[in-house]
Amino acid sequence: MKKLFAVLLCALMLASVLAGCAETEQSEQESTTEAVEEQHWISPALGETDDYKGNTLSLLVNREMDAGSDEASSDPLEDALYRRNDKLESVYGITINTLLETEYTVLGDKVAKDVGSGNGEYDIVYQHMVNAATNLAVNNYLIDLDELEYVDFDQIWWDQDAKEGFTIGNHQFLTVGDLVPHTMLYSACLAFNKNHFDDQSLEYPYELAREGAWTLDELNALTKDQTKDVNGDGKIELKNDYYGMSSWHLAGPFNFFFGAGASFFTKDADNYPVYSVDQDRIQSIYDKVYTTFMTNNSLYITDVSIHTEAYKIFTQGRALFVSCSLTQIANSEFGFKDMEDEYGVLPQPKYDTAQEDYMSFVNGAASVVVVPKSLGEDRLDFVGYMMEALASSSYYMVTDTLYDKVAKSKNVRDAESAEMVDIIIRNRVFDFGYAHFFSKGYPCAVLFQTCLDAKNDSVASAIKRVKDKTMEKDIDKILEVYQGE
DSSP, X not given: OHHHHXXXXXXXXXXXXXXXOHHHHHHXXXXXXXXXXXXXXXXXXXXXXXXXXXXXXXXXXXXXXXXXXXXXXXXXXXXHHHHHHHHHHHHHTOEEEEEEOOOHHHHHHHHHHHHHHTOOOOSEEEEEIIIIIHHHHHTTOBOOGGGOTTOOTTXXXXXXXXXHHHEETTEEOOBOBTTOHHHHHOOEEEEEEHHHHHHTTOOOTHHXXXXXXXXXXXXXXXXXXXXXXTTOSSOOOTTTOBEEXXXXXXXXHHHHHHHTTOOSEEEOTTSOEEEOOOHHHHHHHHHHHHIIIIITTOEEEOOGGXXXXXXXXXXXXXXXXXEEEHHHHXXXXXXXXXXSXXXXXXXXXXXXXXXXXXXXXXXXXXXXXXXXXXXXXXXXXXHHHHHHHHHHHHHHHTHHIIIIIIIIITTOOSHHHHHHHHHXXXXXXXXXXXXXXXXXXXXXXXXXXXXXXXXXXXXXXXXXXXXXXXXXXXXXXXXXXXXXX
């Protein structure tokens, strides 16, 4: 739609030039541009209204990137968020008050306390997915987002994968959309060192990815025999040597498990989660993943205090691949921006070519959007309207900046990688079992991590422990909340 209006705008400009009316051209161009911006900065379903004039919308967020800036900024994303907020405030006569709390446990406690007191201090909260938001949901601290009249989750500015993953029965307490820009970057991918590919006359895997043929077998063929004892001391060590792939245990195992289409839950006819595991298929997936991580001697870091080394090893030019997400690529902390070698970006490999889509796991550190139960009945209308306004105006005014300038042109170095970013973000995965049970350490959420940490070549014994009585009780508790009982 944006491209269509851009074409129409160019056509009007060209007609004015041919007519030789310079002043008219400028006037028409300005009025057309204003008309386009006026029509396309927010959902068409939301008109201008004075009904909410004088209200304050309180946002509690845990990512500085999502908070934006209180003034115009040289940072393109911060500035886009500033312009969005400024537009909403000026059009609707409201004030947007953004509160930043980076410690997710403190943020969760604030929400719980607010609900307990009934103060209604926070209208919308952006909260850490697995270690806070799901806990708030299952402890009945959140409202069902379907109660918000103006929010239309079928619209493009709401993540449809999140809608599928977080809707249980007919209820949804968590959501993701364009109003949470940082979460878009929490999408699993691989980066590869193009210099090392060139040195070995290896073909970049872009065409495989385009054809739907970028699989675990292809990755294993490329990483086989790559890890090397560079200094000749007879040991493979992080500080000295070279690896076929680098990763760490709170990212890589999950990227590969969900990227291959694995899960322990399906949905029944009423859209409720049902424990359903195909042990033979999961073992087959694990066999390939075990080859990647263990047989091919990848760097696999289990010490959280040095986990950033998994990324820095790659950006220092000492790994052929790195298992990561767009977050690491976009974050200057990990060195991608200043990497001397050239690198490319790829989607997470499929299990095999029969797998329909690439699947980009969304790490649990990503923020999701929730609304505390302390929200008064008299504010439901206002908060619902503004939540849809935030999401839709972000789609028109912020997402292109994030997508093109931050996720693409600012951080990837070739057109093929930008094409891969499209594939990565288009195929994101929000899994019920992972989101609700990671914090409890149940095998249904951490199976591959547990088995790779122990260097086990089989998942059979771990799968036997997946559905124990404690987990069954937790599932019943979750379903009671989602069923409204």
